[in-house]
Amino acid sequence: MSGESRFVSLGPIHLHRVMEIEQGSFANPWSEADFYYLLADRDALCLGLLHCGELIGYAMGYFADRDFHLANLAVDSAYRNRG
Numbered sequence: 001m002s003g004e005s006r007f008v009s010l011g012p013i014h015l016h017r018v019m020e021i022e023q024g025s026f027a028n029p030w031s032e033a034d035f036y037y038l039l040a041d042r043d044a045l046c047l048g049l050l051h052c053g054e055l056i057g058y059a060m061g062y063f064a065d066r067d068f069h070l071a072n073l074a075v076d077s078a079y080r081n082r083g
Contacts, residue, residue: 003052010046010058012039017055018048025074038062038071051079 010018015035022029038044038060045068049057057075061068 005049005051007047008050010039010048010060012036014048014055014058015039018058021055021058021074021076022072024077030072035060044071049075 008014015032018035019029019032022035039046041062043064044060044062046060047058048055056079057073059070059073061070061072063069
């Protein structure tokens with residue numbers, strides 16, 4: 001995968017693309033409301049991977065006491081299986 005890649009904090013502006021990736025990744029995708037809930041949670045960490053300015057994946061989870069729980073992770077199908 002050539003080009004610039006970087007992680008960003010996800011926000012509502014990313015939700016449309018997150019939903020596209022989610023629906024292309026899972027038989028029972030999360031709803032938009034599920035994502036809004038996690039984005040609004042102060043104990044959550046929601047990261048996206050931008051490649052050449054395009055959101056190609058995301059990871060979302062939350063902290064509970066001293067643990068971190070990964071709640072959702074997906075990568076656009078065009079970028080999977082690349083190592």
